[in-house]
Amino acid sequence: MLMDAFILRVKLLFPSTFLLWIILTSSFTIPVVLSKTDSRQVSSLNNMYQYLKPSSKLDGWKKDGGDPCGDDSWKGIKCSGSDITEIDLSGLGLSGSLGFQLDKLEKVTYFDVSKNNLKDNVPYQLPPRTKHLDLSGNQFSGTVPYSISQMADLKYLNLNHNKISGSLSDMFGQLTKLTEMDLSFNAISGSLPQSFKSLSSLSKLHMQNNQFTGSINVLADLPLDDLNVANNQFTGWIPDELKDIKKLETGGNSWSSGAAPPPPPGQKSKPHTRRSGKEPKSGLGAAAIIGIILGVLVLLILIIVLFSKKRSSPSSHFLEEDRFSQRQRFTPLSSQELSSGTRGNMREDFRVIVVSSQSCNNLLNVKFHPSIPHNSCNPLVAPSRFSIKDLGNLHYFLGVEVIRSSDDIILSQANYINEILSAELMSYCKSAKTPMSNSELLKLNDGADLTDATRYRRVLGRLQYLSFTRPDISYAVNKLSQFMQSPSDLHWKAAKRVLRYLRGTIQFGLRVSPNFDFNLHMYSDADWAGDLTDRSSTSGYIMFLDRNPISWSSKKQKIVARSSTEAEYRAVASALAELLWVT
Secondary structure, rough: OHHHHHHHHHHHHHHHHHHHHHHHHHHHHHHHHHHOOOHHHHHHHHHHHHHOOOHHHHOOOOOOOOOOOOOOOOOEEEEEEEEEEEEOOOOOOOEEEOOOOHHHHOOOOOOEEOOOOEEEEEOOOOOOOOOEEOOOOOOOOOOOOOHHOOOOOOEHHHHHOOOOOOOOOOOOOOOOOOOOOEEOOOOEEEEOHHHHHHHOOOOOOEEOOEEEOOOOHHHOOOOEEEOOOOOOOOEEEOOHHHOOOOOOOOOOEEEOOOOOOOOOOOOOOOOOOOOOOOOOOOOOOOOHHHHHHHHHHHHHHHHHHHHHHHOOOHHHHHHHHHHHHHOOOOOOOOHHHHHHHHHHHHHHEEEEEEEEEOOOOEEEEEEEEEOOOOOOOOOOHHHHHOOOOOOOOOOOOEEEEEEOOOOOOEEEOOOHHHHHHHHHOOOOOOOOOOOOOOOOOOOOOOOOOOHHHHHHHHHHHHHHHOOOOOHHHHHHHHHHHOOOOOOHHHHHHHHHHHHHHHHHHHOOEEOOOOOOOOOEEEEEEOOOOOOOOOOOOOEEEEEEEEEEEEEEEEEEEOOOOOEEEEEEHHHHHHHHHHHHHOO
């Protein structure tokens, strides 16, 4: 009887036990599915793998697909769930570059590729939420990418022992959590940006063996415990606030001798303070209260004086102003105008215009008369009349980098080109030899409508700004700008060709030589009936002061030319108008 009851109980429990076993087994298989790596992050590592050499040192890495957070084991990769959180490839002897999809690694907080032989520019797009970024001990070139300004969680930044050049952009305003930064042993130039003042958590800063200029006053209020600015080109005085730092290296600079100038009125020099757990006491001191009272009294006196002046007679006020001021009365412009004969004689004495034609180009020579003392400028005139402050050599201004050598100056927008290529994911595209194909005839409503017209307009706007220092793309940019309203896929293809051309000529720029004579040379040309929509022609010219380009243009003619000769004459006319305006 007991045996029958036991068998019956087992029979009743067996189906439920089997069902429970299935549920538990299924529950254990669910995490395996969820732990598969995010596809965007895998794609970024696949792209990175294609540019890193040799691939034999990246155990487990794959060119396509893979699951570094699942069953696969990838060298230097750590995950949390289905997200990649750490990449540590330090000291593996890798070469090549890092690819151009690092911005997809949105969960990576630790990124270390130090002590390798990686080259090319520092990637513009880096993991956006990185807290630890170490690119030191490589051969990276270019400039410090502006995308670092968006890494609000960054605590550690190390770029030492590379070939980074250019100046630092004003990009440190949001890096309030940064505690250590090392930019040493590079070729970074220019002055320290004012946004350094926002680095409120910075305790260690190494910038030795660079080409920094200017003063280091911007570092005065930072809570630094370790500062090394040795072997640069810093000038001025070392702020008193920095002299109490435990580890301070300042040798190899051009510091000013003697006592430092006093602080501005109303500002007291304060000693260097380090972070502590004690908060300063709030409340106003006796000196502050006295200062407020005195300020209120001065303000009342000024109001009384102004009110009394308003009540005085206007005529006497103006007479006193004329009597005590040294300004001269305004002279009407008509009394200073020259007659047409006088202007003609001056123009004849000051320049001689010789126009000669060379095939389809037109060369205009403007030679200044020998009587003009253009080389006899007195350098003492300006300082004697105006207050001038020497700001030093210009290195970087509005996206234009000034590269100096012993013989000339190069105006380059290489950093701006890198930003454009990175934004369009074309940093590693195949380069083109020319900005536009001669056989490609573009016209309105040609091809399929572009789905993202805003992208086309954004790229053309950037290219228009780039043409300030790249006259070689002026014609192509002018042509593509005619289709801003309704761009097609063919127009976008032509715009990408310009980007491919820039990829191969990224170091091109304007060469300006300081040794020149005052001769103007102008070349002009015309593209007759090049617009297939309305058959308008395009004029183009470029003007040189000796060997230095100073003005250029590529513009669509407003009137349809009936012949190539007429189009050429219109191009010459627009060139002459610019020439007369310059001279």
